[in-house]
């Protein structure tokens with residue numbers, strides 16, 4: 253059973269206050285984001301709870317949730333690595349670096365390490381193109397990557 | 411070189427209210443409040459400022475289209491920045507959040523708006539926190555909230571994070587997303603200025619566009635209109651990326667030759683290689699071959715050259731690149747980001763990707779290039795929103811300018827089968 257913490261409840265109240273009373277549906281993405289960040293995925297249970305709060309059917313919440321790539325149905329690792337493979341990064345050798353990262357972590361691209369520490373995804377442009385090649389790990393952007401730097405960054409995360 | 415946005419961008423702690431004010435920040439408010447709101451709209455019109463988000467629509471004109479006497483009205487700041495190659499809004503948000511806040515206050519005063527949402531792409535969580543801190547400072551100082559500096563203006567600014575979808579940068583999809591829906595574009599008309607957020611009149615402007623407004627209010631429309639060319643006024647942040655020695659965001663006066671941007675500002679091509687091609691305005695605009703490098707960087711010159719200024723992302727490619735590789739990568743992007751609402755885009759982007767994939771992996775046949783062009787023709791101008799047209803831009807321009815790259819891959823294949 254999914255329950256929001258007391259801390260979350262305060263956050264939810266703050267979020268709801270941003271939108272007009274009769275437009276609380278606007279809080280849907282922020283609430284889904286809250287869950288995704290804490291639980292590392294959004295469960296059907298959580299969707300139902302959010303739906304109840306915003307007067308939205310589970311089917312509606314599901315249809316919105318599935319539209320956006322940042323919500324996942326199954327848990328991602330503690331560190332979510334989004335590796336940009338779009339044009340500016342491609343021109344700067346991201347493909348080899350991504351392959352290097354997958355090999356280093358011993359997972360497929362799109363996969364998660366067994367200890368649930370790392371998930372590795374290909375990502376579209378993350379608006380750091382002048383720092384290509386780049387990746388984002390959780391909320392941090394890492395730019396001007398080399399294989400050595402990647403090893404160092406991965407090693408520094410515990 | 412004239413700079414409006416970046417003259418002090420690397421000043422230490424510019425993101426704090428104290429430093430921003432020391433740099434002359436928030437002076438625009440008193441100046442604006444001494445005038446009637448409509449005068450500010452006229453000023454922005456006279457300044458010649460055009461939208462920096464991609465479409466280049468005149469900003470003052472957009473503001474003047476708001477449905478008369480219908481309230482409440484909203485401002486949505488488009489901080490979705492996801493056009494491949496573009497990274498300028500990120501730098502503004504990160505280093506100078508108060509400039510954007512001042513711009514949003516001025517726009518709100520001019521347009522009689524009391525609520526603003528900054529729609530940030532979900533991956534900008536770090537910037538959202540920076541923005542929240544800056545907003546708190548502005549509230550504490552009385553620049554936001556009730557009756558700002560005694561002007562009678564009440565204004566609240568909120569942040570709103572997206573969750574990963576390129577299409578949410580398109581203004582009507584942004585509105586659907588902000589309303590808690592799937593990020594699918596809306597039918598236009600009605601335009602947002604008439605029925606936007608919550609079906610109320612809404613202004614949608616890009617981060618960079620709003621950041622120019624304080625300069626106009628502080629220095630006057632004429633001063634801004636004196637910068638740039640006949641039809642392209644002011645400066646533009648250009649995100650230079652790809653095969654240059656010094657990639658980065660550079661502020662240039664509109665009309666600056668592209669050669670200067672690539673060779674002077676960005677240090678030239680890596681390893682002193684030969685320039686092959688460049689995309690001047692983000693992945694959604696046609697690429698140009700090296701011999702167009704003297705084109706002035708402005709709206710009209712780029713249009714005359716068969717492309718667009720777009721979001722201001724200059725992607726540079728040297729002679730080692732095969733254009734098919736690039737077009738394939740971008741085709742994969744558009745296929746992935748198609749929202750699926752209309753068929754030509756949903757199906758067409760997939761077909762394009764499939765054919766390009768075949769050619770790239772040596773399974774192409776001579777007829778494939780024409781087939782690609784045929785598919786592009788069935789997407790162009792037949793889609794519900796501009797994403798479809800964007801998707802065909804790199805493919806068509808790649809074939810037109812670099813057909814030899816396609817032929818080379820296809821001939822290699824033919825030679826292999828012959829053996």
Ligand SMILES: Cc1cc2nc3c(=O)[nH]c(=O)nc-3n(C[C@H](O)[C@H](O)[C@H](O)COP(=O)(O)O)c2cc1C
Pocket residue numbers: 460461462463464465466467469488489490491492493576577578579580581582614615616617619620795796797800
């Ligand atoms: C597919 C697509 C993606 C877009 N992405 C963005 C974006 O990330 N940021 C942005 O400011 N404008 C984007 N736009 C343009 C917006 O629709 C809109 O024109 C712009 O935000 C208006 O602001 P401006 O007049 O200040 O440029 C996009 C348009 C399309 C069709």
Ligand code: SF4
Pocket residue numbers: 577595747748749750751752753755756793794795796797798
């Ligand atoms: S053109 Fe593509 S992105 Fe735009 S509405 Fe159609 S399917 Fe969606």
Ligand code: FES
Pocket residue numbers: 336337338339340341342376377378379380381384386494495496
């Ligand atoms: S292309 Fe990789 S961050 Fe933009």
